[in-house]
Amino acid sequence: MIKLIASDLDGTLVMDNGKIDERVFNLINILFKKNIIFVAASGRSYSQLNNDFKKVNGDMMFIAHNGATIRYNKMGRRLYSSRILEDDIKSVLNLKCATKMGADISLSSESEAYIKDSSEELIDIFKSLEVPTIKIKSYNDVKDSIYKISYYLKNGVNQSIIDYLNANLNKNLEFVISGDKWIDIMNKGVSKGKAIEIIQEKFNISKEDTMAFGDYYNDLTMFKVAYHSYAMKNAPDEVKKYARFVAETNNNNGVYNAIKKYALGN
Structure with a gap:
Protein backbone atom coordinates (compact mmCIF):
# COMPACT_ATOMS: atom_id res chain seq x y z
CA MET A 1 0.00 0.00 0.00
CA SER A 82 21.61 21.38 6.32
CA ARG A 83 23.20 24.77 5.71
CA ILE A 84 26.66 25.11 4.17
CA LEU A 85 29.28 26.52 6.53
CA GLU A 86 30.89 29.84 5.66
CA ASP A 87 34.39 28.38 5.20
CA ASP A 88 33.00 25.72 2.88
CA ILE A 89 31.22 28.37 0.82
CA LYS A 90 34.49 30.28 0.48
CA SER A 91 36.28 27.12 -0.63
CA VAL A 92 33.83 26.78 -3.53
CA LEU A 93 34.11 30.44 -4.48
CA ASN A 94 37.90 30.07 -4.58
CA LEU A 95 37.81 27.20 -7.09
CA LYS A 96 39.23 28.13 -10.48
CA CYS A 97 36.91 26.00 -12.58
CA ALA A 98 34.04 28.49 -12.58
CA THR A 99 36.19 31.18 -14.18
CA LYS A 100 37.82 28.80 -16.64
CA MET A 101 34.54 27.24 -17.73
CA GLY A 102 32.63 30.53 -17.81
CA ALA A 103 30.19 29.34 -15.17
CA ASP A 104 27.69 31.61 -13.46
CA ILE A 105 27.55 31.05 -9.69
CA SER A 106 24.48 31.45 -7.51
CA LEU A 107 24.11 30.99 -3.75
CA SER A 108 20.70 29.83 -2.58
CA SER A 109 19.06 30.57 0.75
CA GLU A 110 15.61 29.22 1.60
CA SER A 111 14.00 32.19 -0.13
CA GLU A 112 16.41 33.88 -2.53
CA ALA A 113 19.24 33.29 -4.98
CA TYR A 114 22.26 35.58 -4.63
CA ILE A 115 24.18 36.38 -7.81
CA LYS A 116 27.26 38.48 -8.58
CA ASP A 117 28.35 39.53 -12.08
CA SER A 118 26.01 36.97 -13.60
CA SER A 119 25.18 36.73 -17.29
CA GLU A 120 21.94 38.10 -18.67
CA GLU A 121 21.12 34.53 -19.68
CA LEU A 122 21.06 33.34 -16.07
CA ILE A 123 19.13 36.42 -14.95
CA ASP A 124 16.51 35.72 -17.62
CA ILE A 125 16.26 32.08 -16.54
CA PHE A 126 15.69 33.09 -12.93
CA LYS A 127 13.04 35.58 -14.03
CA SER A 128 11.21 32.94 -16.07
CA LEU A 129 11.29 30.55 -13.10
CA GLU A 130 10.19 33.34 -10.74
CA VAL A 131 13.26 32.86 -8.58
CA PRO A 132 13.56 35.73 -6.06
CA THR A 133 17.00 37.07 -6.95
CA ILE A 134 19.33 39.48 -5.15
CA LYS A 135 22.28 41.02 -6.99
CA ILE A 136 25.30 41.58 -4.76
CA LYS A 137 28.61 43.39 -5.18
CA SER A 138 30.49 40.98 -2.92
CA TYR A 139 29.76 37.50 -1.61
CA ASN A 140 30.61 38.92 1.81
CA ASP A 141 27.28 40.77 1.60
CA VAL A 142 25.37 37.49 1.96
CA LYS A 143 24.16 37.09 5.55
CA ASP A 144 21.50 34.40 5.03
CA SER A 145 22.10 30.71 5.60
CA ILE A 146 23.09 29.09 2.30
CA TYR A 147 21.90 25.59 1.43
CA LYS A 148 23.01 25.19 -2.17
CA ILE A 149 25.66 26.62 -4.50
CA SER A 150 24.95 26.28 -8.21
CA TYR A 151 27.02 26.48 -11.37
CA TYR A 152 25.19 27.42 -14.54
CA LEU A 153 27.22 26.47 -17.62
CA LYS A 154 25.72 27.96 -20.76
CA ASN A 155 27.62 25.51 -22.97
CA GLY A 156 26.52 22.54 -20.90
CA VAL A 157 28.06 20.36 -18.20
CA ASN A 158 31.15 18.58 -19.51
CA GLN A 159 33.52 15.91 -18.27
CA SER A 160 36.30 18.43 -17.57
CA ILE A 161 34.37 20.25 -14.85
CA ILE A 162 33.13 16.95 -13.40
CA ASP A 163 36.71 15.68 -13.15
CA TYR A 164 37.88 18.99 -11.66
CA LEU A 165 35.22 18.98 -8.96
CA ASN A 166 35.86 15.33 -8.14
CA ALA A 167 39.51 16.19 -7.55
CA ASN A 168 39.22 19.61 -5.91
CA LEU A 169 35.86 20.07 -4.20
CA ASN A 170 36.00 20.48 -0.43
CA LYS A 171 35.50 17.05 1.18
CA ASN A 172 32.69 18.46 3.34
CA LEU A 173 30.68 18.98 0.16
CA GLU A 174 29.41 17.01 -2.80
CA PHE A 175 27.89 17.90 -6.14
CA VAL A 176 25.16 16.57 -8.38
CA ILE A 177 24.32 17.20 -12.02
CA SER A 178 20.81 18.59 -11.80
CA GLY A 179 20.33 19.57 -15.44
CA ASP A 180 22.23 19.56 -18.71
CA LYS A 181 23.61 23.01 -17.82
CA TRP A 182 23.45 22.85 -14.02
CA ILE A 183 25.67 21.56 -11.22
CA ASP A 184 24.45 21.89 -7.63
CA ILE A 185 26.74 21.72 -4.60
CA MET A 186 25.44 20.84 -1.13
CA ASN A 187 26.81 19.47 2.13
CA LYS A 188 28.14 15.93 1.92
CA GLY A 189 25.36 13.42 2.52
Missing part, protein backbone atom coordinates in the same frame (compact mmCIF):
# COMPACT_ATOMS: atom_id res chain seq x y z
CA ILE A 2 1.45 3.35 -1.06
CA LYS A 3 1.88 5.74 1.88
CA LEU A 4 4.47 8.18 0.53
CA ILE A 5 4.87 9.66 -2.97
CA ALA A 6 7.78 11.91 -3.94
CA SER A 7 8.10 13.67 -7.28
CA ASP A 8 10.74 15.79 -8.89
CA LEU A 9 9.46 18.92 -10.64
CA ASP A 10 11.35 20.08 -13.74
CA GLY A 11 11.10 17.48 -16.48
CA THR A 12 8.90 15.32 -14.27
CA LEU A 13 5.81 16.95 -12.76
CA VAL A 14 6.31 20.24 -14.59
CA MET A 15 5.57 20.28 -18.31
CA ASP A 16 7.98 21.81 -20.81
CA ASN A 17 5.82 24.96 -20.87
CA GLY A 18 6.77 25.50 -17.21
CA LYS A 19 3.32 24.67 -15.85
CA ILE A 20 1.86 21.95 -13.64
CA ASP A 21 -1.37 20.37 -14.86
CA GLU A 22 -4.25 21.78 -12.77
CA ARG A 23 -5.48 18.25 -12.04
CA VAL A 24 -2.33 17.56 -10.05
CA PHE A 25 -3.35 19.98 -7.28
CA ASN A 26 -6.69 18.25 -6.79
CA LEU A 27 -4.91 14.89 -6.88
CA ILE A 28 -2.64 15.98 -4.03
CA ASN A 29 -5.72 16.99 -2.01
CA ILE A 30 -7.19 13.53 -2.63
CA LEU A 31 -3.95 11.88 -1.50
CA PHE A 32 -4.01 13.96 1.69
CA LYS A 33 -7.55 12.80 2.46
CA LYS A 34 -6.40 9.21 2.01
CA ASN A 35 -3.44 9.78 4.39
CA ILE A 36 -0.89 9.44 1.59
CA ILE A 37 1.95 11.94 1.97
CA PHE A 38 2.88 13.80 -1.21
CA VAL A 39 6.33 15.36 -1.40
CA ALA A 40 7.63 17.76 -4.05
CA ALA A 41 11.37 17.01 -4.27
CA SER A 42 13.35 19.59 -6.20
CA GLY A 43 16.46 21.65 -6.56
CA ARG A 44 14.19 24.66 -6.24
CA SER A 45 14.00 26.75 -3.08
CA TYR A 46 11.31 26.46 -0.41
CA SER A 47 9.79 29.80 -1.43
CA GLN A 48 9.52 28.66 -5.05
CA LEU A 49 7.91 25.36 -4.08
CA ASN A 50 5.48 27.09 -1.75
CA ASN A 51 4.42 29.32 -4.63
CA ASP A 52 4.25 26.40 -7.09
CA PHE A 53 1.79 24.52 -4.87
CA LYS A 54 -0.26 27.38 -3.42
CA LYS A 55 -3.40 25.83 -4.93
CA VAL A 56 -3.07 22.76 -2.71
CA ASN A 57 -5.48 22.91 0.24
CA GLY A 58 -4.30 19.80 2.07
CA ASP A 59 -0.98 19.10 3.73
CA MET A 60 2.09 18.17 1.71
CA MET A 61 5.85 18.44 2.12
CA PHE A 62 8.70 20.08 0.24
CA ILE A 63 12.20 18.71 -0.23
CA ALA A 64 14.06 21.81 -1.41
CA HIS A 65 17.60 22.37 -2.69
CA ASN A 66 18.02 18.67 -3.57
CA GLY A 67 17.45 17.59 0.03
CA ALA A 68 19.12 20.39 1.99
CA THR A 69 15.80 21.38 3.57
CA ILE A 70 12.53 19.60 4.32
CA ARG A 71 9.51 21.72 5.20
CA TYR A 72 5.73 21.44 5.38
CA ASN A 73 3.60 23.57 3.08
CA LYS A 74 1.40 24.86 5.91
CA MET A 75 3.12 27.44 8.13
CA GLY A 76 6.49 26.39 6.69
CA ARG A 77 7.35 24.12 9.61
CA ARG A 78 10.85 22.73 9.18
CA LEU A 79 11.61 19.03 9.55
CA TYR A 80 15.27 19.14 8.50
CA SER A 81 17.91 21.52 7.17
CA VAL A 190 22.61 15.76 1.36
CA SER A 191 20.38 14.29 -1.34
CA LYS A 192 16.74 13.85 -2.23
CA GLY A 193 17.03 10.19 -1.26
CA LYS A 194 18.39 11.01 2.19
CA ALA A 195 15.54 13.48 2.69
CA ILE A 196 13.01 10.80 1.79
CA GLU A 197 14.62 8.47 4.31
CA ILE A 198 14.16 11.14 7.00
CA ILE A 199 10.46 11.37 6.13
CA GLN A 200 10.14 7.58 6.03
CA GLU A 201 11.68 7.30 9.49
CA LYS A 202 9.49 10.04 10.97
CA PHE A 203 6.26 8.49 9.71
CA ASN A 204 7.35 4.83 9.92
CA ILE A 205 6.96 4.26 6.18
CA SER A 206 8.84 1.48 4.42
CA LYS A 207 10.66 1.53 1.10
CA GLU A 208 8.03 -0.88 -0.21
CA ASP A 209 5.28 1.67 0.54
CA THR A 210 7.11 4.52 -1.20
CA MET A 211 6.71 5.77 -4.77
CA ALA A 212 9.15 8.19 -6.45
CA PHE A 213 9.30 9.94 -9.83
CA GLY A 214 12.28 11.62 -11.48
CA ASP A 215 13.97 12.39 -14.78
CA TYR A 216 17.60 13.28 -14.04
CA TYR A 217 20.75 12.31 -12.19
CA ASN A 218 19.85 14.20 -9.01
CA ASP A 219 16.82 11.89 -8.73
CA LEU A 220 18.76 8.62 -8.61
CA THR A 221 19.02 8.63 -4.82
CA MET A 222 15.22 8.71 -4.64
CA PHE A 223 15.02 5.56 -6.74
CA LYS A 224 17.21 3.74 -4.21
CA VAL A 225 14.81 4.35 -1.31
CA ALA A 226 11.52 3.79 -3.16
CA TYR A 227 10.48 0.35 -4.37
CA HIS A 228 7.99 1.96 -6.76
CA SER A 229 10.61 4.03 -8.60
CA TYR A 230 9.62 5.65 -11.89
CA ALA A 231 11.90 7.32 -14.41
CA MET A 232 10.09 9.51 -16.89
CA LYS A 233 9.97 8.42 -20.52
CA ASN A 234 11.76 11.68 -21.38
CA ALA A 235 14.65 10.87 -19.00
CA PRO A 236 18.12 9.96 -20.30
CA ASP A 237 18.49 6.22 -20.90
CA GLU A 238 21.17 6.05 -18.20
CA VAL A 239 18.70 7.39 -15.62
CA LYS A 240 16.05 4.87 -16.66
CA LYS A 241 18.42 2.03 -15.78
CA TYR A 242 18.16 2.94 -12.08
CA ALA A 243 14.36 2.95 -11.91
CA ARG A 244 12.11 -0.09 -11.62
CA PHE A 245 9.42 1.39 -13.90
CA VAL A 246 9.03 4.01 -16.62
CA ALA A 247 6.20 6.59 -16.56
CA GLU A 248 4.86 8.54 -19.51
CA THR A 249 6.58 11.83 -20.33
CA ASN A 250 6.17 15.00 -18.28
CA ASN A 251 4.15 16.51 -21.14
CA ASN A 252 1.80 13.51 -21.12
CA ASN A 253 1.12 13.75 -17.37
CA GLY A 254 3.15 10.66 -16.53
CA VAL A 255 3.21 11.32 -12.78
CA TYR A 256 -0.51 12.07 -12.57
CA ASN A 257 -1.49 8.99 -14.57
CA ALA A 258 0.80 6.61 -12.67
CA ILE A 259 -0.45 7.82 -9.28
CA LYS A 260 -4.09 7.52 -10.35
CA LYS A 261 -3.56 4.00 -11.68
CA TYR A 262 -1.09 2.45 -9.26
CA ALA A 263 -1.53 4.39 -6.00
CA LEU A 264 -5.25 5.13 -6.12
CA GLY A 265 -6.36 2.26 -8.34
CA ASN A 266 -8.38 4.49 -10.69
